[in-house]
Amino acid sequence: MPGDGLPAAHFAKKYQVLRIGGAMPVDEAGILEIFVGNPESIWAVKTKTKTVTPPGLRFGDASKPTGSAVGFLDLPGAIRQRIYNHELTVEHPVYLFQDFGPRVEAFAPDKPKWWIALLYTNRQISSEAKAVLYGNNNFHLMDKPQKHGTLLQSFLDCIGASNANSLSRLCISLPVTEKAEDPHTVTIRQDSLNSLALVHDQCTGLKTLEMQLCRENFRLLAEARGGDAQLVREALLRIDAQLKAISSVKKVVVRLYIKNLPSLIIDAMRGLAWAVLDG
Known part of the structure; x- marks a missing residue:
């Protein structure tokens, strides 16, 4: 189904998310560090500081959830957001x-x-988690x-319109330009225009657009003198x-x-306020 999560769904199986049966510890940065286990285990929390128990709630043995246990959705929205950020944001690109x-x-x-087990819990958690997954990663x-x-x-x-709108960073091929019939003018190839139209129409939350420049997709620049x-x-x-x-x-x-890309190309790109990086 479109929008169910990352295309390679084999990243994670559907794991049963059990309730937190103990107090809610917070680390020095105020972040709950959770680990999703198998159906026989629980959401575990690791911390170096004292545990914080919300007033009015009673907790039992963490390994044996009780009727008064705190469910994940009972946590404040800000805490859930920190958990999503911690668990779903990766340092390198996807x-x-x-x-x-x-x-x-x-x-x-x-x-x-x-990594993406949170996407296979319930509708609300999945919706909140997807917004972070697609919004925080490149x-x-x-x-x-x-x-x-x-x-x-x-x-x-595959990811659906809602998740596409959550994308904030995307890396595509640099649009290909070719010499027109008039040797002194250039045009953008139609397939590149189509890709840019997709980004324009479907990635409405995009903040950073990265583009790859290689000899295979841009001979006009690669061989420029x-x-x-x-x-x-x-x-x-x-x-x-x-x-x-x-x-x-x-x-x-x-x-x-x-x-060894000619400096005239790099200078021209920087003159347009583009950041230029080695791949």
């Missing part, structure tokens, strides 16, 4: 690709063992650049005009996968 057919796969190098398209349009469409279809300075500027200005139409985007990043 890499998206397609091996065979339309299925979208996802790989996150530093994900916790039960999603990178990793297939060949010419397949990025199809991959992007499949990914957005001093005499091509005007064409380079025109190509980048055309791309920049398309990016400015995505009003939610506040930061543009270009990741370079080409060695």
Whole structure:
């Protein structure tokens, strides 16, 4: 079903979330550190500071939830938000690709063992968790650049409109520009325009758009020389005009996968207020 979570649902099985049967400890940063176990275990909490028991609640043995145990949804919304942030935000990008057919796969190098188990609990927790999962992480398209349009469409279809609108960081291929019939002008290739239209229409909460530049998807820039300075500027200005139409985007990043890229290109990108980084 669209919107059920990350495409590679095999990241986590559906785990039963049991109630917290003990007091609610908070660490020095005020964050509850939880670990989702199997159906025989509970939500465990690790802390270095004293436990904090909400007034008016009675707790029993943490390993034996009682009738007065505190359910996860009984926690204040701010505490749940901190738990989601702690459990669902990963340091490295979430890499998206397609091996065979339309299925979208996802790989996150530093994900916790039960990373997205929270998405398979109940409707409210799943909804709250998805907003954090898609809003806090950086999603990178990793297939060949010419397949990025199809991959992007499949990914957005898979996660659904609500989750697509929650995306805040996305990395796609740098739009491809080519020389037009007039050798002194350039145009943006139609498949690149289609991808930008998808981002514009479906990723309404996007704040940072990253773009990959490699020789395979941008020969005009990769092979540019001093005499091509005007064409380079025109190509980048055309791309920049398309990016400015995505009003939610506040930061543009270009990741370079080409060695010894001419300085005139890097300078032109920085002149547009784009951040330029090695891939």
